[in-house]
Structures are given as structure tokens and as C-alpha cells.
Amino acid sequence: MKILYLIADGMGGWPLDKLGGKTTMEAAHTPNMDALAKTGIIGRAQTVPEGMPPGSDVANMSLLGFDPATYHTGRGPIEAAAQGLELGADDLVWRLNLVTVSKLTIDGYMRDYSSGHISTDISRPIVETLQEKLGDDSYTFYPGIQYRHLLVQKDGALTEDADLLISPPHDITDKSIKPDLRVFSRSPFLWDLVFEAKDILEDRSINMSMANSIWPWGQGRPLNLPNFKETSGMKGAVISAVDLIKGLGNASGMDVIDVEGATGLLETNYQGKVDAALTFLEDNDFVFVHLEGPDECGHGGSAKDKVEAISRFDARVVAPLREALKDQETAWIITCDHFTPIVERTHTMDAVPFILNGPGCDASGIESFSEQSADSTGLKLEKGHELLSFALKTFGLK
Template sequence: MIRIRNPRRPTDFMKYAVICPDGASDWPIAALGQRTPFQAARLPNLSRLAREGLVGRTLHVPAGMDNGSDICVMSLIGFDPARYHTGRAPLEARSLGVDLGPDDIAVRCNTVTVEHGVMVDYSAGHIRTEESRPLLEALQAALGTDEVRFHPGVQYRHLLVLRRPDGLQAECTPPHNITGREVAAYLPQGPDGGFLRDLMERSIPVFADHPANEARRRRGEGLATQIWLWGYGRRPSLPAFREVYGVSGALISAVDLLRSLAMYLGLDVLQVPGITGFTDTNYAGKGQFAVEALERHDLVFVHIEAPDECGHIGDHARKIESLERIDAEVIGRLAESAHAKRGELRLLVCPDHPTPCALKTHATEPVPFLAWGPGVPAAGLEYHEADARRSPCEVAPGHALMDRFLKGDWRNP
């Protein structure tokens, strides 16, 4: 296979793997003896790589910006959100096959569970895609127009596209930030807030007696009581990853946000069977596809959503389980591949943001990263939040981490 020569690489055949355990970083938990899930989990592969590599910290939230995954993942993948970010929903649109025009505004549309005015579940009980799709189709039939179009997505994550040449002005709150709270104080506000609130209210009778909800009710599962609108924006303009970094790449993720971002960046989006964006995902499949992707690409980016979802529901036990499976079935497979390639693979492990189980939403704090492989100095630390804080290596701003990883430049500025 012919390789394009890249002066950043220690050899002409260097390969790169970036693993993002979304929301994995956490706070000490009393039930775990004041340890974090990273500290409590059994992670033999990460522990070995940490001792042989470099542990540091970085913050993927630029000053004045929100700590959403749309911003943090854009930073982790090496692009400055302050320059390129236009909103979450437009980043998700492309993987749904939705081509946004110049007058279009994409709005994130969750199916949620609101009971007695309280946000019970931002995901409607992690509703299955085959159940949420007919709900969105019914919504389009009832409320859709040439200017208002609902597009089904994956599980609870859907899209509303508005044709509004004059734009949209509203202050919206992500539903995962208000679990257990009364929603009245968090409804869309601003000049166009009433328009969004009206759509949300009109979704309630559409969903109320829908067969998909009736089936969930019979099984004792949470109902999708309405939609929640947030995260809007226009189509972004992003350069190709290869133009910026000089390497080809592929991405593995079950989440539309990541898949669309990859498409905008010209990365190959891999279709892995059985990946779900939750704890029942196909971890082994992600690991195997990542190894195989490196036969065709210079870099593979593997995103695993499960730890973040566990943080949002406050379940540290399942978060630990997801980390252990990532270690065994994703990190382990890539580490085996690195051994087989005799040192021609460099690894980076880094969450996009913390999702502490006690908080049940994102925290604007630095996250620990682990770099390992050729050109990476050995620091002898463990991979968890406490050792990352005492490490002398801090990368700022966060979007510079990708460049330093590819160059093998770990000198503190």
C-alpha cells in the first residue's frame, strides 16, 4: 500500500487510533470509597498503556461556550469550536441524509418523558429507534409543512428543520441538563421561544395514544410524552481533516452527531453492526472494525457513548461496566494490533467532557488523556483523574491535542 509521506510521523507507516469514552471522567463517589469509576474499574490494558505512556489533562470547552458534546467532540477531533461551531443539530443533520439549504435551521428534537411538569427522562426510557420513528412520522403528518419538517433519527435523537431566512432567536436548554426538575423554567425563551414552545405543546396529543406508546405502556416502559427542542443552528463550513492534518481517517460511532461531523470533515464513517449508543452496544465490533480500518486509513476515531449515558442516569455501576468492556474489547484489541505492527501504532484515549454520576449532566472541567506509542514519553502514571491533575502535562487549548498527538510533540509550552 502506498503511503503519502508526512513529516509529522516518526515513520512513513505510522498509524493513529483515538478512543473517546464519552463522558467517562467523573468525581469521587462515596459508594466507591471516594474513587472515580476510572479508579474503581478493572482496566488492565489502560493501566499498562498509562505506565508506558503519557497521562495529562486538557479542557475541550472554550471560554464562554457550552459544555455539550457537539463542542467538546469538535475540539477533541482537532477543530476550534469558537471558529467552526454553528450549533448541535446542523452537525447531526448530515448523517440523517438531510441536506440543509442556506435558509434552513436545524433544531435538535428529543423524544422525552415529562410527567406532572417534571423532566423525568430526557431519552423517553432510551426508546428504541423502531418505536420512535413512527412517532416522528406521525408528528410530521400532524404538524409538518413546507417550513416545518420533522426527520426521524436514532433512538430519542431526532431533527426538526425550519425554513427561516431571517433566522431563529431563542434560548433553549438541553433536556439532559434538567432531569428531575420542573420544565416550566427551562422552556424556550426569547423572540422565537413561543414558536418552539407551541410545537412542543402540540406534540403531546400526537404522542398520547400512539400505538408505539401503547406498546411501551403494556411493557411497563417509559413513554415518549412529547418532543423537546434545543441545539439549533445553520449548516457549518468545515475544512477536510486530511487538508488540515495530512492523514486519512475513519470514524466509528452510533451517534448522529459524531457521524455527521465526520462526514463534514471528509472522514469515512464505518457501519458497525449492533452499535446502539448505549450500554448494550457492540464493543467488540467497534474494536475489530477499528483494527481493520487501520489497514485502509492512517487514523481511526472510535467513539463510545455508553459512559456518558450512564453518567446522565447516575449509574456508576453501569459506567464501570462500560469502561471495563471498552478496556477489554476496544483498547485491548487495538493494543494487540499495536504489538503485531511492531510499534507502528500510536494511541490516544480521551473523554470529551466529564459526566459525573452525582451531577447527571456535563461538567466544565479538564479531562484526563492518555497517549501511548512511538514518540510518546513514559511518565509512569495511572490513567485516572487524580494522576492527570498531578501530571506536568497540560494541553491548552483542547483542540491542540490532536495536532500534538499526530506530531508527537509533548513539550509543555
């Protein structure tokens, strides 16, 4: 049996007046997910445990079957695992965004958490320059992709910096940065680093992009996860454009498949991800395919783009996979990691809708897949990290 676990990041949302009271899921054209929902099981799962932030790091860890309350140390360490960084047990790993602020003062606000979705070919030299000019025995800058980079603080987990609570920049779009500057000020070394980086980014011979500040956040000790094959009994792979998913895959011993042209945006290589999934499934059991587009559109506050992203997920990922595997015994898990409501432009704690379709699944008979239709069945998993094991038991694999 082949198992496809398909994730439309941030797909869930709330009803919008501009969509006639519909959510973006309800407004999107999703005949393939609707068909799988009608002939399968749908429900909701609480992917983010109470008391934890509703980030993609926490939520996707849950979706892969690992309890975040046990294994999560921070966003940075997961992305460090994607790069295979060699870290000391007491190192503190920060996620480092290149951001655009109105000004780096208490009167400033966060204009853009992604610096206009800066491209990797532009951001990488910037981060390399930051390392050249600011890197030392205490701090090392590591370039990642687009606006997502890393800062490793040697033995930082032994300092008070480990307890600093910096807002994820995508949570404070168009909001004041004053509270976070106050937090940065509690660490003299980090404070100096942020302002020295600002001075470097102002040099137009180094940086012609929108980026005018660094934003360290999501810090933690190095990540350690159980082996996925040992916990699930399956040889699995992850396919995603973002280091977060690649890091979870690397840390749990899964194959990590890179797809050329995968961007993490609305415009991405959909067919490349489909082809990579089908190729892996020729000789293996399980593939986790992650699309970031709906989440990015949610952060951007565009209902139109998010509806389009969800529609494309259905037409360009779910549909071709259904067609290619129609004559094979296949099981489907389709969901999102968290909600990214248009009105909030950030993640929320809502339980996510999911579809299970395969052996052992009684037909729900429900005509469409949405937040409300999933809620109507009364099926809710209070611990999101149990969704995968629940699905495998339903399919008769556990």
C-alpha cells in the same frame, strides 16, 4: 504508522463516597489503559472553551482538531450532517428529543430525556407521524435513531428563534421545565408545535412508548468544517453509534463506518467496532472510535454501571486492539470528551485526562490512568482542539 484515537464519552468524573472516595475511572478495572499511561504521556486537555456549553458536540469537535469557537453552530446541524440533509444557508436545524415529562406545564419536570431509551424501530414511526400531521413549509421532522431526531425550520436562522436558549434535556433530569417553557413561549409557532405534538403523542394508537413530548434544542445554521485529510494529512474514519460523531465525520470528509448492533449504550457491539477499526487501518492511517456507554450511565446516575462501562471499554476495545496491533508501529490517543459526574448526571467543564502512547512519548512511569494521575503530571492543554496536533507532533508526524 497506525493511529487509534479512542473516546470513552463522559468517562471522567468526581470522587464518590460510595466508591470510597474514588472516581469511577479509579474504581474501574483498566489494566490496558494503565499500561499505556505508564509507558506514555498523560495529561489534561480543556476540550470545552470558556463560555461554551460542555456538550459532546463542542467537545468532540475539539477532539477532532476543529476549534468550536470558530466552527460550532449548534448540536442539530452536526446531526443533520450525519444524515446528509440538503439545507439552505438560512435554515435552522434543531436537535429534537422524544422525552418524558411529568406534565407539559409550568409545574412539570423532566422525567427522562430519552423516553426510556426508546428504540429506533419504535421512535421512527412516531417521528414520521409527526411529520405527516405537523410538517409544513416551515417545519420538517426527520427521524434519527433512538430518542435523537431533527427538526428543520425553513429560514429559521433569520428569526428570533435562532437565539432561544433551550436546556439540553439531559441537563434537567428531575428538574423543573418551567424556565424552558417560558423560552418556548417567546416563539408562538414553536410553542404551538410542541403542544400539538403532545396531543399526537397522547394517542395510544400512534404511540405506546414513554414519550409524551418533543423537546427542540441545540439549534443552529448548517455546519461547515474543513476537510480532515487536508488539515491533518491523514485518511481518517469515525466509528460510533451516535449521529453526532457521524455528522462531524461527514462534515469533515472522513469515512463514516456503521457497525451493526452499535447502540450507544452499555450493551453494544464492542467487537464489531474493533473489527471495523482494524479493517479500516489495513489500508489507512487514522481511526476515531467513540463509545457512548460511560456517558449514558453518568446521565443515569449509576456509579455501578459507569464503572462497568469504563471497564468494558478497557477490556473489549483497548485490549483487543492492543493485541491485534502489537507487532505494528502504532500510536494511541485515549481520552473522553468531557466529564459526566454521577452526582451531577450531566456534563461539566472539567479538563479531560488523556493518554498519548507511541513514537516520541517518554514513559510517565505513572501506574494508573485517572483524572488525578493525569493532573499530577502538570501537563495541561488549555485549548482542547490542539490535542490532536500536539499528539501528531509528539509522534513525529507534523
